[in-house]
Amino acid sequence: MNNPRLVIRGLHELYREDPEQADRLLWGRNDRTTRRGFLKNSGLLAISAALDAAIPFARWMPAGLIPAALADSPVPFRLPGKDPGLIVLNDRPVNAETPPDLLDDRITPASRMFIRNNGLPPETVDPATWRLSVSGESAASTKEYSLQQLKSKFKPVSLQLVVECGGNGRSEFNPPAEGTQWTQGAVGCPLWTGVRLKDVLKDVGIAEDAVYVAYYGVDRHLSGNADKVPISRGFPMRKALENETLIAWAMNGEDLPLVNGYPLRLVCAGWPGSTSGKWLNKLLIRDRVHDGPEMTGYSYRVPCEPVAPGTKVAEMDMCIIESMPVKSIITFPKTGALLKPGEPLPVRGHAWSGDLSVSAVDTSIDFGTTWQPCVLDEAANRLAWQHFSTIVALPGRGYYEVWARATNSEGRMQPMLVPGWNPKGYLNNACHRIAVKVT
Amino acid sequence: MTALFVQCYSYSDSAISAAGKNPDPNRLLKPAPGYQIVQRECTVCHSERLIIQNRTTREGWSEIIRWMQRTQNLREFSQQDEKAILDYLAENYAPQAMGRRSPLTIREWYVLEP
Numbered sequence: 001m002n003n004p005r006l007v008i009r010g011l012h013e014l015y016r017e018d019p020e021q022a023d024r025l026l027w028g029r030n031d032r033t034t035r036r037g038f039l040k041n042s043g044l045l046a047i048s049a050a051l052d053a054a055i056p057f058a059r060w061m062p063a064g065l066i067p068a069a070l071a072d073s074p075v076p077f078r079l080p081g082k083d084p085g086l087i088v089l090n091d092r093p094v095n096a097e098t099p100p101d102l103l104d105d106r107i108t109p110a111s112r113m114f115i116r117n118n119g120l121p122p123e124t125v126d127p128a129t130w131r132l133s134v135s136g137e138s139a140a141s142t143k144e145y146s147l148q149q150l151k152s153k154f155k156p157v158s159l160q161l162v163v164e165c166g167g168n169g170r171s172e173f174n175p176p177a178e179g180t181q182w183t184q185g186a187v188g189c190p191l192w193t194g195v196r197l198k199d200v201l202k203d204v205g206i207a208e209d210a211v212y213v214a215y216y217g218v219d220r221h222l223s224g225n226a227d228k229v230p231i232s233r234g235f236p237m238r239k240a241l242e243n244e245t246l247i248a249w250a251m252n253g254e255d256l257p258l259v260n261g262y263p264l265r266l267v268c269a270g271w272p273g274s275t276s277g278k279w280l281n282k283l284l285i286r287d288r289v290h291d292g293p294e295m296t297g298y299s300y301r302v303p304c305e306p307v308a309p310g311t312k313v314a315e316m317d318m319c320i321i322e323s324m325p326v327k328s329i330i331t332f333p334k335t336g337a338l339l340k341p342g343e344p345l346p347v348r349g350h351a352w353s354g355d356l357s358v359s360a361v362d363t364s365i366d367f368g369t370t371w372q373p374c375v376l377d378e379a380a381n382r383l384a385w386q387h388f389s390t391i392v393a394l395p396g397r398g399y400y401e402v403w404a405r406a407t408n409s410e411g412r413m414q415p416m417l418v419p420g421w422n423p424k425g426y427l428n429n430a431c432h433r434i435a436v437k438v439t
Numbered sequence: 440m441t442a443l444f445v446q447c448y449s450y451s452d453s454a455i456s457a458a459g460k461n462p463d464p465n466r467l468l469k470p471a472p473g474y475q476i477v478q479r480e481c482t483v484c485h486s487e488r489l490i491i492q493n494r495t496t497r498e499g500w501s502e503i504i505r506w507m508q509r510t511q512n513l514r515e516f517s518q519q520d521e522k523a524i525l526d527y528l529a530e531n532y533a534p535q536a537m538g539r540r541s542p543l544t545i546r547e548w549y550v551l552e553p
Contacts, residue, residue, distance in 0.1 A: 336546065336547055
């Protein structure tokens with residue numbers, strides 16, 4: 001976000017200055033307006049999640065009281081299992097992105113995987129009783145699997161796969177697009193372990209008229225209405241039957257983090273992250289395009305034909321986003337680097353392209369006037385991101401921007417400007433830029 | 440900066456300085472007339488942070504409210520309440536002029552260790 005008034009502060013600092021304000025900022029806790037006791041339900045959930053434990057008497061915990069377990073801990077506060085450098089964009093539901101320099105690992109650690117929630121994650125999960133049901137108009141049977149059955153009945157696979165929020169980069173659209181104002185960091189490429197979705201679907205049996213696979217999870221709607229589903233999306237059969245579309249239970253060899261879908265989720269690599277349903281407990285094989293919440297209207301859709309910025313688009317003229325566009329991110333150095341004259345500047349990062357691969361990455365230090373090719377590695381497997389690196393020579397003192405531009409296997413390049421405006425601000429794949437100065 | 444980084448906003452609005460002290464520390468919303476009703480009605484479901492990071496016209500805010508009423512269980516407002524909410528949002532969270540790409544903002548310059 002390019003807001004000059006933006007300030008960034010740590011939790012202890014916030015609590016020291018103004019405990020009640022800190023409560024509001026972090027947990028949405030506001031006993032003055034709540035009608036449900038001292039703590040709003042979701043604030044309570046967020047605190048419990050941070051403590052990794054339920055607080056039985058939390059409803060009577062006064063506003064502004066920093067939970068002792070956090071206040072007394074010598075370890076700085078963090079979202080459970082997450083890097084303290086993550087930027088929290090929204091606390092209810094929790095949405096947090098990873099700054100580009102923290103995405104430098106070739107395999108994204110679980111602690112640096114962004115968080116995008118549409119609803120409230122489950123408070124407790126019992127893996128022993130967890131069931132995944134598969135049914136639907138175009139399912140030849142109805143089946144139910146325990147986690148143990150999934151793990152033993154089907155061949156496990158481990159693949160490094162990109163998951164990127166469809167709204168990554170939304171903050172740059174003008175006129176502004178409504179929603180979480182992601183900058184660059186709603187993307188990651190961890191190693192996922194699970195089974196192929198197609199193996200499970202084939203075990204259930206796929207009718208000839210199957211069109212779409214839809215997911216449901218156990219996350220709850222923000223309004224607190226238990227009958228409302230926060231999100232239920234899916235993808236067409238051709239994507240469901242790909243080797244890289246997984247039902248996953250592990251990230252980098254360990255159980256999924258709770259906020260990233262524990263104990264079970266879909267991984268639909270290269271498509272908007274919202275297709276990779278979390279806390280997965282139900283799949284439908286449908287005979288039509290799925291019509292669950294966030295499938296219809298304007299959600300995860302862009303105008304079928306390009307429109308001028310700010311245009312009103314009729315719902316019937318919006319098309320579902322499928323593969324994400326070609327993109328890259330500079331993960332080293334962090335923006336703001338100061339160099340001495342003559343000092344070479346190593347630059348590196350990752351590039352990816354939805355369902356496709358990346359064939360080249362170039363950098364420019366003169367605002368796109370000239371471009372220099374980078375060394376580009378092969379992907380670890382299909383739909384993993386690819387690493388690029390180069391050494392940039394800066395010609396003299398002054399302010400420079402390093403821009404990175406990926407080209408995909410079909411010859412499509414990242415634009416230097418923010419691409420086609422759309423009502424909800426999806427698919428911004430404009431070149432990532434960092435600032436460096438030679439002094 | 441010890442830990443979890445939180446984005447928040449600071450204000451120099453005259454409403455604060457005139458009163459000498461922020462009358463309600465319990466908010467992120469700009470302390471302009473009408474913020475109380477926005478705080479009361481909107482934070483039942485989501486954080487103020489979701490409001491303050493968005494900017495749109497009066498019509499845009501109205502559409503967002505209609506969408507929440509249609510799909511997210513938001514209650515119907517009286518005409519008077521709705522006007523107060525829209526007046527506040529349209530005035531305080533209107534679109535800002537920005538180009539097709541803004542200048543980069545650099546939090547801090549640092550010496551790159553070779």
